[in-house]
Amino acid sequence: MPAMNMIQALNDAHRVAMRGDPDVVVLGEDVGYFGGVFRVTEGLQKEFGKQRSFDSPINECGIVAAAVGMAAYGLKPVVEIQFADYIYPGYDQIVSEVAKIRYRTAGEWSMPMVIRAPYGGGIFGGQTHSQSPESLFTHIAGLKTVIPSTPHDAKGLLIAAIQDPDPVIFFEPKRIYNGPFDGYHDRPVKPWAKHPASEVFEGHYTVPIGKAAIVRKGAALTVLAYGTMVHVALAAVEERGIDAEVIDLRTLVPLDIMAIEQSVEKTGRCLVVHEAPKTSGFGAELVSLVQERCFYHLEAPVVRVTGWDTPYPHAYEWAYFPGPKRLKKALEKVMAD
Amino acid sequence: MPAMNMIQALNDAHRVAMRGDPDVVVLGEDVGYFGGVFRVTEGLQKEFGKQRSFDSPINECGIVAAAVGMAAYGLKPVVEIQFADYIYPGYDQIVSEVAKIRYRTAGEWSMPMVIRAPYGGGIFGGQTHSQSPESLFTHIAGLKTVIPSTPHDAKGLLIAAIQDPDPVIFFEPKRIYNGPFDGYHDRPVKPWAKHPASEVFEGHYTVPIGKAAIVRKGAALTVLAYGTMVHVALAAVEERGIDAEVIDLRTLVPLDIMAIEQSVEKTGRCLVVHEAPKTSGFGAELVSLVQERCFYHLEAPVVRVTGWDTPYPHAYEWAYFPGPKRLKKALEKVMAD
Amino acid sequence: MRDKEPPEQPNRPQLSLHVPEPHFRPGDKPDFSRLGIPAAGSVPRPDIGGSAADTAPLATTMVRVLDEQHNAVGPWDPKLDPDTLRKILRDMVTVRAFDDRMYRAQRQGKTSFYMKATGEEAIAVAAAAALDREDMNFPTYRQQGLLIARGYPLVEMMCQIYSNKGDKLKGRQLPIMYSDKAHGFFTISGNLGTQFPQAVGWAMASAIKGDSRIAVGWIGDGATAEGDFHAGMTFAAVYNAPAVLVVVNNQWAISSFSGIAGAERATFAQRAIGYGIPGLRVDGNDALAVYAAMRWAADRARSNLGSTLIEYFTYRAEGHSTSDDPTGYRPAGEAKAWPLGDPVERLKAHLVALGEWDDERHEALVAECDTQVRAAQKLAEKHGVLPEQGKDNIESIFDDVYAEVPWHLAEQRDQALAESGDEAR
Amino acid sequence: MRDKEPPEQPNRPQLSLHVPEPHFRPGDKPDFSRLGIPAAGSVPRPDIGGSAADTAPLATTMVRVLDEQHNAVGPWDPKLDPDTLRKILRDMVTVRAFDDRMYRAQRQGKTSFYMKATGEEAIAVAAAAALDREDMNFPTYRQQGLLIARGYPLVEMMCQIYSNKGDKLKGRQLPIMYSDKAHGFFTISGNLGTQFPQAVGWAMASAIKGDSRIAVGWIGDGATAEGDFHAGMTFAAVYNAPAVLVVVNNQWAISSFSGIAGAERATFAQRAIGYGIPGLRVDGNDALAVYAAMRWAADRARSNLGSTLIEYFTYRAEGHSTSDDPTGYRPAGEAKAWPLGDPVERLKAHLVALGEWDDERHEALVAECDTQVRAAQKLAEKHGVLPEQGKDNIESIFDDVYAEVPWHLAEQRDQALAESGDEAR
């Protein structure tokens, strides 16, 4: 089983899906000849031709709208938004069209498509290359939102997303494209090769949408995380030597509520972690669900560890990013309360 | 003191602000000669001339972008988005520009502007004339989000919003433009005239942004609501004869957290109400804040009463809208737990 | 903040903002003589293989076929046989009868909303006649003529308008937001402009698959201001997409006239030239010109020569919708004064001039269409009208959000059913 | 779902998708002879009072002033005095020296990101010379020449690039995302295109206030595809806004060439004609032509005659940014083959031809600018470089989100300070 980084795994997922289904087409800014600014679509044009993998104009509204038309025709478009920070010009097409077409036509038309976008911070990208806008999509009925945290899951989830009958917003944590990240920016970057989840099956396989992964079993408290923060949380838990259960949500909508309930009912304590700003972030939904459904099991308030309610400040990246210090303080708080 | 409906009160707020400050200009679709499809800007062009109140092309991106340029010049634009459902084409300009310009320029440029939009259901407007997208704005640092529920507050809050140094998203509950609504769609519409809050002071006054209003004092539980739902909640509470404290938030960001904490610490129970879909709605943030800050006072889980996680279905308006039945069931639940 | 006093610049003229104003407001006497309408048959018909530049002159004039004597003249005459002409006439008359009945139905409280296409009937109907049955339309809410011309059952349309038991859209959409794949009619969106670039995407897919079907994207004059218009034009130009892009310029948005969309400085057809796409400006009340232009553009697209933008110039004779009263912003008599006439009357007169039609037959046709519409209405109302709807099948609210109902919607469905006091599944 | 087999239509040609491809890819030998560059001085200069149509011919050719013998010729010769020409030359040389030093600084790990304007220096610099000092620019990230031409301190620019203690933007913005109101330079956005319609809004405000200042909106060839471009053009046309709208066509976005933005079928200047706005296509490497076109457009705007779109045709000689390596998608030698030459060399040669300049003076100038830039760099680095930043003044993160810090940000500020182990305020 080959060891891959997340970019290679995502590239492989495209190839597997495109070989298996001639209706899968890929478009987006710089995705064709060049293979994308993060090289996720590298070589697709060579293998599948310009009619199935090509550059688009710089117009995210047009990219999504073209995908809507293609899906209406019967194709399965996979589009890349170069950075999640640039998805907003396409927001109307996503919210008003992609998300609602199955519903408003009572199923006469459906919108099988994947909208991929690298997201999140930790790369000194400043205000417009670091955002985590997931909760702007989890609020929209009709969309599924998926965020992988390992090469293995990235490939399996992307293939599942391409095969899904419904539109999937697929956010890729760019900070861990090339290696897992424990939150210590001053330590050398570990490559994926050393991580077990870099072992990616060859060929076709899927990781089911809507199922979380318990990445660390534990009894003392439950940590809910996704994307880059899964690795940061794991590191903090180990450091603090707390017997935490760490759940990688993998899919935000539809959420794996069973996994969450079972864990919190067991631990009675819960920490919710994400990079996005706190107010109306997806953590708010998680806290609400936990207290609505596990209230009588809770021994302490559910705590959120998030980015600040400010734009992403370039030079202050590591004071903004929810790193080890913020996590450890929160772990202590949840355990102390 | 003249009795006004909400449309008259908002129109009056425009006039007061425009008379008091020559830099206030109004633009939007159909707002000029015609005075807006809901007539909120009626007569402004006649009184202030075409250079200060005029029709815009049908391009919400352009409307907001023009306002950004005008605010950069030193004007105070007040723009109307014809329905909140049509704000998405302007979303990039709002999220990436309006919200971030003060921050990214360290205060060198500011964006004093008001973006008004009628929102919410109850008028048989179907999927694209009924939406409540407030949580898509409360997540965005740099924006203030205001929602009035009476003519008196509508005028005072709009004047405060126009005078505010920061951009304000001002959502107007269109269902109660002409009269309060108790949630019983089959009962005759009551005009505002009969409601005390239709008494609107003449001339200039403000209702402070960031301050909630306790519209009913009570000890049994706390109901957090805004917009149309304030009136629906009050009616349900009276019917059930529960001694609830009903808080009209009026501003969602920055939130009046003191008012909420004081009330919940007193009552120990909390109900959160909005028309918007449940998942990642603003209710999730409210539930999270209450359980984070009042956990040890809570005698029961905080309950959300919301619209469903579906688009707004035309014929099923009253099965979708969080009306008296849904509220009363929830009130019982919170009290029973 | 701006330095409140602009800097002193003695030899600088003071700037002032230009805000377009329609020529006539309530109380004014409308006069369209300024239009300078070219004579029918006076505009050349370039080869479909030509360049965008070849059509530049056509973007500022008007393709017209029917002359003052009601004869079809000039190079754009599509030379349609009388049966085809009568079919187009019948469909236009049906649209008008349908609009009339449904407008009344709304006024009678049987539904929440309606939009007529009065005065614009030739556009959707004659365009449909020029297209292949398999071509796909991405329409706005004013192209009901496409469905009627393609034989979509009136009862189906009415059930959608009533959001009733017979509505295949399950009462979820605002009235007139039709959708029917089998009749090549993409689901209408309430958000203006979105369908325009979607049509280009569909056309791109058809090209990718080596298909021969083309797409038609429709948009109104006011909505051309949306970014979606630019997205559609740009993608159409870049990929040479097999699409026909249509601007229905009825000169009004809601209360704002086409000048607020930029029509004071250029025609909408001229926009196309700026993208290197051919642009045609066409008399939208002349059914033969409408047909000829659509046929020319469709042939280009189908021959893999790329997209064409057609501006159909017409006049919105009635209110924007049942929520609108145009006397608030334009002269009441303006529709009467409109010089390009009534598309139904003009086609009728042409058939009469051909000796293929007469007043009795026309009256009979009008009566027949009206009867047909009334009959359909009776049938549709058997399935109920809006005020009675939304009480049962509550569970249907939660279907089709996704292919399968996820847990959170299942929970909400149970809650909704409990609420509606009908646990029965 | 689509009927997997497209319907049988024997006499229908199969469609296929056109995907634009640049003329040369890595390994090819670039040859720009196809361009057909018009002779300098050969293009007429219409009156600023004319219509958009008058400029239609200028939208497809190229306004050029400097001929092969380095003389300024033709109606567009702005007849600038030698001192003005030397000032423009100096500013261009300064931009190049600045880019060179800051590019190295990024490579040395002193900052995270940098973008050069190599080969495009004439555009921002000569345009600035043609504008009034009070006019407002809404730039992209490649108009550093505007700041340098207006005398903005190099140290200020460098402190922003280093996000250091001297950075007036408090380290919040990506390098080169400058902002300076006093120098008429609006805050650069990371989101492409947004500034273009904002410029029109500023111009509308100036007109509303009876001011005489105009706005200039800048955008790249690739970004013209964004909806914001259409918003800007539409608002400019509707309100006849006193703005100059500039497309810097350097023929490349990141890895995609201008054909992916629609340039195969029309020039960017032609877009303007479609809106009824004058469009000029100009040799962007000819400083005199750049100046003359901007001056013509600025005079129009200031005379309340409305907006003009200028396409400055140039070539992005280096990578898109420090994150990009162009040899991955275009021939390495392409910049050398670019026929419109180096804007610095061309202006130098013109001054020499005028007898107003010579090689020694030029070498002296280059050395002087380099020294000036190095001196500024020393000063800037006294305030620190990026890797050392972000450790103190943590509380500043929470300022300027709003005019006043609301309770929730105050709480987060305390949390951040506690975290950074520096309770000291």
Ligand SMILES: Cc1ncc(C[n+]2csc(CCOP(=O)(O)OP(=O)(O)O)c2C)c(N)n1
């Ligand atoms: C994005 C968006 N903005 C605004 C509206 C409100 N609206 C509905 S129809 C309309 C006027 C459209 O005019 P036009 O495009 O000329 O089409 P017509 O009604 O004349 O056929 C407006 C402003 C909308 N539906 N969507």
Ligand SMILES: Cc1ncc(C[n+]2csc(CCOP(=O)(O)OP(=O)(O)O)c2C)c(N)n1
């Ligand atoms: C909305 C948005 N989409 C995508 C990007 C990513 N991006 C940054 S620069 C660039 C290319 C822009 O090319 P062009 O407009 O020609 O400007 P140039 O770099 O050539 O000056 C792209 C795609 C962005 N910054 N914003």
Ligand SMILES: [Mg+2]
């Ligand atoms: Mg119209």
Ligand SMILES: [Mg+2]
């Ligand atoms: Mg470029």
